[in-house]
Every structure is written in structure tokens, then in C-alpha cells.
Amino acid sequence: MTISTAEPRTSSRPAVPSAVATTARVLGRRALQAAGVVLVVSTACFAIVQNLPGDIAFRIAAGRYGYDQVTAASADSVRAELGLDQPVWLQLMDWLAGLVSFDLGNSLVTGASVAGELGLHLASSLQLAAAALVLALIVGTTVGALAAARPGGLLDRLTTVWVSAARALPPFLLGLLLILLFSVHLGVLPAAGHGEANNIVLPAATLAVGLSGLFARVTRDAMAQIRQSDYVRFAATKGLGNWLVFLRHICRNTGVTLIAYVGVQVLVLIEGVVVVESLFAWPGLGHALVHAIFWRDIPMIQAAALALALMVVAMNTLVDLATAAVDPRPRHKEAVL
């Protein structure tokens, strides 16, 4: 539904001279945030990993040699090879210097380039998140619009129940239920794995169920409210057709609320990704992060954490820009959480 909101331009609005300025302001503010995030996340990760219990060299050796083949000898060779004897601050400076030149270093466990591995993980996480978001938007806005057509009707009440149920079911439980239903009992979808086209359906659906409930609720509330607003009634009174009122006024204004809300949900989505990846053996960022923490693969932890955090900043930037595009009224504060 929201897709249609962008297409017909409303000619009644004046051209907005500040569009470029708004974009610049949004980008500037977000760039600052990103820089802060990078500094805080990488330093914090480093400090915390250094203070984690257990000998880092042993942990890394366990990752390299397999959990039951790590020995004191292999740990010593890891320590010598990686220069873990260096002062901590020197290691941190090395990493930050590398970061400035976009060099994320090599994984301590696999020896492969972190950037390369991260690229793969990031791509599969984004793929999953995007699939979930699209699915949730399609289902959520459809149901929300239907529910708003008759507030208090059967569908409206069902939506309320669905929203509560979706929020009371943690993603990992929902995932298990979906696997039991679709893979084991019906046998139509693969339970886990990666690489085939249909592998993405269940993890994406797991994430989408929770989100779509919320989208449905927001769409429904916004539409119901807008339907009763003065400008919609005026538009109807002045003789505009139902279609035009729906497209120009209802859809567009619902879109503003919905886009801001999607931004908020991005955080929820990214957190859900971590859990869902673990359940469905999906080789994404969350999966990589959990493993890297377990093995004390410091460059990988830092890079994965950074990627997750920057993903949030990037998504929020997009939301800011989209909000500014759909609703170009100037405002003093950005309408983003």
C-alpha cells in the first residue's frame, strides 16, 4: 500500500526550497552519530574482550583447532603468531589505524580477511531483514487498511488479538512453532540451511509475523484517525472520488506515520535477526557475532558489532530522508525517535 503513496504527486503543495538543506542536515547529523558509534563501539568491544575471563590465546586455539583438540601447545603457537603479548593499547591503536584506512584486519581464528567474511554475513543478514520487512509491510498494511475500513469489526478485533499474540511470542518460540508446522508436519519448507531459494521463507516469516502485527496496528490507527480528519472530510465534500481521496490524502498521510514507525522497528528487526539466525543456521551477522564472542576473535567481534550498529544508523538515515520526502513540511525537530 505504501508503495502506491509515492507515485501520484500532489500538485497542490508548493515546491519546497529547503529539501536539499533538510537532506544535508539529516545526513550531517547522522554522520556525526555514525562517527560516535564507531569510536564507542570499537573501543568498548576491545576493552570488554580484553577483560573477558579466560586466556584469549586458548580461546582462539579452540576456534582454530576444534573444541576437543585445543592444547597448551597450540595455544602457545597462536599467542606467538598473533602477537597477543603486545601491550593492549598498542593492539587497539593498530586496529583503529587500520579502520581509518578501511582495513578491518584478519580474523584471528580463520586467518581470512574480516572485510571479506563480513561482506558475506552482512549480505545474508540484509537479505533476511529485507525479505522480512517487505513481507511484514505487505501483510501488515493490507490487514491494517482492511481493519480501518470498519473499526470495531471482526477483522479489527482479530488484528488486536494478533498484535498481542505476536508480541507475547518471542521470535525463537515462533520460529520453533513455524518449523514444527511447515517442515515437520506439512513438510513443505526446509527447516534450516542456507543457499536454496526456499531456505529464506521460514526465517523471514518468523521475523515478519511479529512486525506485521505492529504494522497492521499502526496502519489501522493512522488510517482510522486520518479518515475522520477535517481535510479528508473536506476532500470528500468537495467531490473528489473515493480513489483520489484514498491515494492523495489517506495513503500519503498514513505513509508518514508508517515510515517513522518502520524506523523504530528496524532495531527490533536487527535484534530478531540474531536469534532467528541461530535457530535457522542462517550465516548472517548475528551468527558471526555469537561465534566471534565465543572464540574471542577480536577483529571479528568489533567488525560485526560495528556493522550491526552502522546498519541501524543507515536505516534511520533512510527513514529520515523518506519522511522528509513524503512529508516536506519544515519542522524544528526531526520526527525520529
Next chain:
Amino acid sequence: MGWQKMRVAGASAVALLMIAGCAAGGNDAPAVTQPLRVVGQFEFHSLDPSTAGGFFTRLQVAETLVDADVQGVLQPGLAESWSASADGLSWTFALRPDALFHDGTAVTAEVAAAALTTAQGKAGTPLATVPLKAISAEGNAVRVELAEPFAPLPAVLAHTSTQILAPSSYGPDQAVTKVVGSGPYQVSHIEPPAKVELAAFEQWHGEKPDISEVTYQAVGRAESRALMAESGQADVTFGMDPSSLQKIRQAGKLDIAAVTLPRSILLKANSGHEILGDVQVRRALSLALDRESMATALLRDPEMAATQLFPPSLPDWHQASAKPLEHDPAAARKLLADAGWAPGSDGILERDGRKFTVTLRTFPDRPELPILATAIQAKLKELGIAVDVKVGNSSEIPAGHKDGSLELALYSRNYALVPDALVTLTDDFAPEGGDYGSMGWNDPALTSALHDLASGNDAGKAAESRGKVTDILQAQLPVIPVAWYRQSAVVSPRVDGVTLDPLERSWRLSDLAWKK
């Protein structure tokens, strides 16, 4: 408002079609041309033979000089035959003349010698512990010079860390960038850490395998693997948890292949510890364990309750005559009382103001370990021993061994990583202790028995020496045996000929066939 409903209905229909379209792909009838889908718990994070943990030998991509059959008897691998000089200091391994790497180059003695030299330089591999002097190429044979006799050398050259890769496998800095082996399967696509696709190698000298394409997918959670097996998404699934296995057995739709492994779950005790150093205390701990209940309830396999360290699947070492370890809480209490331990006000045993509290370290990579640790904790609590269970990273066991802080550790040990258990035992029960063996404990009789076996003198007394080793370990309990292992794989009905290798060296995919 009819238009609006139609519009919305249209959107829902599109969404449904999308879902249905995605779902339809999974419904294909199984065709024999499809690859064999193997699912297991092992992820691979490196291609290096010393760290890939035998992953590529299991998949039969890479070969070692020496192979072993399912009984653990050494078989020719890349080497057709081998022999030792009379003094046992010089060994010659003659290579198979027609062997080819997957890139079409020949497997030469020079390449093999270079690969072994690299393997020897890696810390923590069995080859690094062999008293080696030199490895060289001699015509079509690899020559190994030793500083002192070492009878199990051929068995060490069957260990997966000694696999021979083609020169094209190595990148500029000697790092392994791809796996070019000489086995019946070659890697056609690789997606670390979880996915590998294999294709049969056309120029393989042996019989052409019936299954020409294989995909391997690593799945971390045991529940997820079980679900994949049940939903027909996997043809061969390794690493099944006991409960799922029970369910699949009851459903009866899938085959289950099983084999007992030369692997034991054991409780390592720090014998240099002020409490656990007392052999009577270790005996009391052993008597407190209800191995049969643990095996029945937790492993769902009563036969896997250990009665001694070595399982029957290690026939050379398992002593049918040994007095089995028993569950006898009363005797355990008596031993502890004799050692001076008396219950304190809170029910925890005390001696001279020192409470009997110990920490048990274990790790979750094998899902049964934390559960067994919890059961052990409860059993020892009944005796008044407070055990703090720490489930962490497996590396905390060797790390604790090194700094002396380890008290108890629960883990599983494979005694046939090298097909001759002697190599692992020599390492584990060395006088100074071993990461996954004794700690702060040594017994001169055991050391000399192991030494006699390794030197290979007096082969006639080998059985007697092995018996002595088992007896000493049973009496002294530097490690307390808990359970043995049965490996199971779930096999879909369209595949025939699955035999499991108790040594976990190979999945023998080339022996499998599509059911006709």
C-alpha cells in the same frame, strides 16, 4: 467502499502467491540426479589440514599416506606399502604410482614430503610429538628418519593433520587457500563456514562412486538437524541428540545407522589438588556416579554406561576381565569418612575447616556434556560434595591444566584420532600430565608400559603391557570414566550402504548408493 476491499484483497492475494511460490520449491519429488544432502554439526573455519579437524578427509576430498578400515586396521592410502629398517629408525612409504591430484598433477614423493614437513611444523598435531629427524623424498617413496624408534608412526601418518594436498592448494604465504586433494571427491563449491559442494573426481583410480554429487551443510543446533532429517531435507544426518533419535526410531520412516566409538566421556580430576589428590577421594567420586541411570536417562542408551575407561570398540585395550566401576553410595561415604571428611552444619563435607567444594568445567559443544555435568553435580551433592558447574569454552580445560587451577573437568576423548590408541595415551598419560589426560599424577609402571609399547620391542608382551595400563588406570583413576559413545546417523530411505566409521575418519560417501 467496494473498490477498496478489492484492492486490499488483491494485495493479499499477491502476498499469498509470493509465499506459495517460495514454498513450492521444496515440494519436488526426489530425483536420483539430485545431490546427496549430508547434514552435520561440524563447521569449518579454515582449510588448513592441521585445523580443519579432518573435515576434508571425512568428505574423502583429501587423503593421508596411510588409511584405516572400520576396525582400525591400517590400510594403504596414498602409500601402497611401508616398511621400517631393522633398528626402527628409518621408515619408507612407497606411494601409489597412478595417484593424481584434482588439478591433474601427479602426487609425487616431493610434494608428499613437503606436506608432511609443513604438518610437522604445526603445534598440537600428533606428528609434532613424534621424535622426527628428517622427512625426505626418495624416488617414489617418502623416507622418514627418527631419533628413536616409534612403532606407531604409520598410525600417526593416518591422522587427518597429515593429509597430502597439491601444491596449488597453497597461497603465496603457504596458507591453504583451497583444498586440492587426491580423493574420490573434489570440491566444486565452498562457502565457509557451513557449506561445501562436492563432485566425483573423474580420474580417481578406484571404482567410480554411485553418488556423483554431494552437498554438505553444517547446522549448529541439534534440534534443527533432527528437524531437517525428519522433514526429508537431509539424506544423511550426523550428530543426533538422543531424544530425537528415539522419536525417529519410533516413527520408523527413516533408517538409523549406529556404531560404538572408541570415545569415552570422562571426568578429569586434578590429582595434584589438596582434596582430589587422595586416590580414596577419587574412588569415592567414582562410586558416587550412577552411570547406568545417567546412560539410560540422558544418553537413552543403557549400554553406554562405562565400566572402565576403554570401550569395547577398542578391543586391544578393553579388558573384559577388569572389575567394573560400580555405583555404591554407601561405600563412597565410607571412603570419604575414612579420609577424614565429615558433614558440616550445612550438610557439606568438611575436614580441618576446609569445605569439600570443587569446580567442574565443561563445555556445550557436545550437548550431552552440560546435562551430564548437572547430573554429576546432583549425585555428588547427595554425598555432601558441593560442585560448582562452569559451562564455558572447551579451551578452559587445557588452560586450567596449564595454570594448575583446574579441579574437575568433564569432556569426551577420542582414543583413535590416530588409529593406534597408543599415540593418544602416551600423550594423555605422560609423566608430566596431558591436556586431556592425567594432571598432577604419574605412575612409573604405567610410563614404562607405554614406553615399551611405543618402542615396539618385544611385540609378544604387547597385550600384557596394555592390560597393565588398563589395570593401573582403573585402580588409580587419574580420569574417572563416565560413559562411552554411540554415534548415530539418520539415513533417508533413498540411500543404501551407510556404514559408520568408528574412528570418525571418513563418512565413506563413496560406498553409498542410491536405492534402486
Next chain:
Amino acid sequence: MTNAVAMHELSPAPAQSANRPHWVAGRTKTQLISAALLAALAVFAIAGPLAWPDHALQDLSRFLEAPSAAEPLGRDHLGRSVIARLAHATQLSLVMAVLCVSAALLFGTLAGIAAAWRGGWVDSVLHGLSEVFIALPALLVVLVVSAIANGDLWTLCLGLALAQWVEYFRMVRARSGLLLAGPAVEAAGLLRLGPAHIMRRHLFPELRPLLSTMATFGVGSSILALSTLGFVGIGVRPPTPELGLMITEAFPYYHEAPWMALAPVLVLTTILIGLLGLRSKESRA
């Protein structure tokens, strides 16, 4: 996992009606039912551990025993009483969640008021910090912090509080900024009534309804986060009973012992539904 969900539901409580007792007045049916559910769970969490004190007692010979009169929820894979573990787990989850939320609430509110009151560099620093935290997925913060101590309870609590304080901070800072600039506070300032008076009479009454709504959702998301961490395997340590951990442990046995998996699922969802219902408004536009 984040309170962000709660934001669009923040609005003043419905007007009170006169002829009903105070605590019922203005509450919808859903809210009353939710409150009853939560009260029942709280009783279970307080009384349960007293009635079944030992949650770690095993009887391996009775593993996966079906529910009976003596053991209303049966026994788990180690032969432990499921109801005893459930009672302890419910208590743990509720106590931990309340602790986390209190810590986040206290710190967030104090920082928010400080930022609004003092302005200047205090505000800049705190605001900058919050901008960074808001960009971090809460689970990431908890994951990294809780990795420090291998599932010690206090680190989990700290991690959750760190992930949540920002929401309170931002809300309090924004609201207090408006209130402090308003005519009422200006008048109070002119009368020299002092900061304590302003806090008590002007800030607190305005902030309280919003804070209590956010805290309610915060408790829910903390419980959810705890159980999720248990599921991923970096939460509390076994054999400590925890709802997420119990669900994970029970999953392999779902076909043999469904009661073992269903019981914690039911408690978890009841808590979450109860908390949601407590803040729901039945009649909407």
C-alpha cells in the same frame, strides 16, 4: 527487546469515573483481567519456591515422568520437578526484570533531569552518549556485556539496564525541557521555592504516568531478553532455572514430554500478555 514499541501507546490514562473504588475506576476489563493474571503469577513466584524449595533435586530413574497429582507438571529429562523449576524461574525472571528496569529508570531519569536542568556541556555529553546508544541494538549491548562473566546474574542485569536507560533518558529530557521552560516553573523560580519543590510538584506528576507505562513495557522486554539470551546460550548458567533456558532444554523432548515445554512457554506468554493488557486501551478511535 526494546521499549520503542511502547512509544505510540503513550498517552494519558483514561478519565476516572466517580462511582467505583479508586483502583478499579477508569480501568478497562482487559486491564483488570491482566492485573489478575499478573497477580496470580506473582503469587506463584513468591509462594511457589516456598512450596517446592529444591528445584535441583534429581531422580534420574523418573526422567520425563508424566504429570501426576504429586507432580502437577511432571518431571524433566533429569527427573527434576518441573513445577519447582517453573516457580523458581518465574521468580528469577520477575525479580531480574524489575531490578533491570529500576536501574535503567533511575539512571535514565536522573540523567534526563540533569541534562534538561543544567544544559550546557552536561546536556551535550549525555545527549551525545544517548545518540550512540540509540544506534546500538539492545541485544548487542547485552550480548557483549554478559559475555564478561559467563552468565553471572549481575552482569546480565547491568547489560539489560545499559540497553534500556536511553529511552527513559530521552523521554525525561524532552519532557523536562518543556516543563522547565514553562510559566509554572518560572513562577516557582521567582517565588524561590527551590529545586525539590519543582521536582515534586511540577516534574514528577507530569512524568509519572509516562514513566510507569514505559516501565511496564520495560519489564516485559527484559523478561523476553532474558529468555532469548537463555535460548542463544549466553544467559544464566544451568542448572539455574530460567524460562528461556527451560524452553530450550525442553525442546528436544517436545514430542515425548510436551508438558515440560508447554509450562514455561505458557508462563512466559502469560506474563507478556498480562503486561501488554495492563496498558491497553480498549476503545480506540
